[in-house]
Amino acid sequence: MKAIQFEGTVPRYVYSTVAGSIIRNAYYDRFSNIVMRDVRPPELPTPEWVRVKTKYAGFCGSDKNLILLHDSPSTSPYASFPFTIGHENCGYVVEMGAVAAERLAHPGAAGAAHAGTAASDIGIDTGIGIGIGARVLVDPLLSCVPRGISPVCPSCARGDYSLCTNFTEGSVSPGMSIGTCRDTGGGWSSEFVAHYSQLIAVPENVSSEDAVLVDAFCSSLHPVMRNFPADDSTVLIIGCGVIGLSAVAAIRALGGKARIVVLAKHEFQGEAATRLGADAVVYMGNSTDYYAELADVLKTKLLKPMLGKRVVVGGAHTVFDCVGSSTSIDDALRFTMPHGTMVLVGLAAFPKGVDWTPIWLKEVQVRGSFWCSTEQFEGRAMRTYEIAVELLRTGRLSLSPLLTHKFRLEDYRQAIAANLNIDSSRLIKSVFEFD
Numbered sequence: 001m002k003a004i005q006f007e008g009t010v011p012r013y014v015y016s017t018v019a020g021s022i023i024r025n026a027y028y029d030r031f032s033n034i035v036m037r038d039v040r041p042p043e044l045p046t047p048e049w050v051r052v053k054t055k056y057a058g059f060c061g062s063d064k065n066l067i068l069l070h071d072s073p074s075t076s077p078y079a080s081f082p083f084t085i086g087h088e089n090c091g092y093v094v095e096m097g098a099v100a101a102e103r104l105a106h107p108g109a110a111g112a113a114h115a116g117t118a119a120s121d122i123g124i125d126t127g128i129g130i131g132i133g134a135r136v137l138v139d140p141l142l143s144c145v146p147r148g149i150s151p152v153c154p155s156c157a158r159g160d161y162s163l164c165t166n167f168t169e170g171s172v173s174p175g176m177s178i179g180t181c182r183d184t185g186g187g188w189s190s191e192f193v194a195h196y197s198q199l200i201a202v203p204e205n206v207s208s209e210d211a212v213l214v215d216a217f218c219s220s221l222h223p224v225m226r227n228f229p230a231d232d233s234t235v236l237i238i239g240c241g242v243i244g245l246s247a248v249a250a251i252r253a254l255g256g257k258a259r260i261v262v263l264a265k266h267e268f269q270g271e272a273a274t275r276l277g278a279d280a281v282v283y284m285g286n287s288t289d290y291y292a293e294l295a296d297v298l299k300t301k302l303l304k305p306m307l308g309k310r311v312v313v314g315g316a317h318t319v320f321d322c323v324g325s326s327t328s329i330d331d332a333l334r335f336t337m338p339h340g341t342m343v344l345v346g347l348a349a350f351p352k353g354v355d356w357t358p359i360w361l362k363e364v365q366v367r368g369s370f371w372c373s374t375e376q377f378e379g380r381a382m383r384t385y386e387i388a389v390e391l392l393r394t395g396r397l398s399l400s401p402l403l404t405h406k407f408r409l410e411d412y413r414q415a416i417a418a419n420l421n422i423d424s425s426r427l428i429k430s431v432f433e434f435d
Helices: 010-019 061-067 073-078 098-104 109-115 154-158 208-212 214-226 242-253 267-276 290-298 326-334 357-361 384-393 409-420
Strands: 002-006 034-038 049-058 089-096 135-138 191-195 199-201 234-238 259-264 280-283 301-303 311-313 316-321 336-344 365-368 374-377 380-383 403-407 429-433
Touching (some): 002 409, 034 409, 049 135, 049 208, 089 098, 089 208, 135 208, 214 242, 214 316, 214 374, 234 290, 234 326, 242 259, 242 267, 280 290, 290 301, 316 326, 326 336, 326 357, 374 384, 403 409, 409 429
Parallel strands (some): 259 280, 316 336, 403 429
Antiparallel strands (some): 049 089, 049 191, 089 135, 301 311, 374 380
């Protein structure tokens, strides 16, 4: 079968780093680490695993960082090369190991296995057993349970699967998730394998287009639920890609009434944020003084220092930085009010030129967030993925309007170009579509 893989070799890395500074498509041409090749379908690692035929596979912002080599080398031990890209997945079960088939026959068993608890203690009872032909989405994290590790690590015991300490151990090769592990395959191919505990049945009234966007949404739902804003507070969301837009959607889907201000780069992003429930949009265009506009919207004051950016007096109670660039981190810290919280959602690596003064000058609390976890929702402990599905199932959330582009796998270079040039493509979220 055809698959898009990340080769992970030093010569290709050096080539793209040097040539990419001159011409951007050097990051994904035939000499780069991004290759399309024929591969053998991955085998089921143990009888607890299943095979999933891909329907949709998302193109994540982290995939963009991977292609552009923006990731810190410190994350490389948590991958095994070459790996098939693609951790945002929705598809159909086409093969089941004997143990997986037995356990998935009972609704709620997958979530319970992931948590190491009884099915009645965690998750949602959709009433849907999972068998051959079932439509599922896959929570891609390869934490302790999928790796066959028992007892599970302290992080997994708490339900903090994204903080697992065993991403390099167990029954499959190193990898934080499907899409970074050479043994599992990934969504950027026609099929991949997953542990039965990773599967979540997709309810009939939830479209596959909604389902494939759950992973991106959960990257915002997790930090929003861990830092949920009070109804009488003001929230600033920096960045209106799919993660920033999902943060707006998460606050509103959970019933939050806080005032939401978003900082967007493009008009089509701001329009999407408004439709999702943002109260005010400030644009970061070169022709505007977005500091002055933000200060006006947030009812803050700007002071001019001897050198450098203006100093912000006041700010938002909570700031979600959904970009993770040097500029966005610097702006987020400046526009957080005294004793406020700045949540770093974007995947920062080597920020430069960030002024850390606001952290101590305004006693700002800085919190990181990675992927998804287990949250308290309506009196129950539930995986972030399960909460998203429940919000979709009950009509409190709709994600499919954020899906603006679909590509065939053979058009992967076109897909990459569209994701790298959203000013012209007007792309919010794209997926690869399979038959």
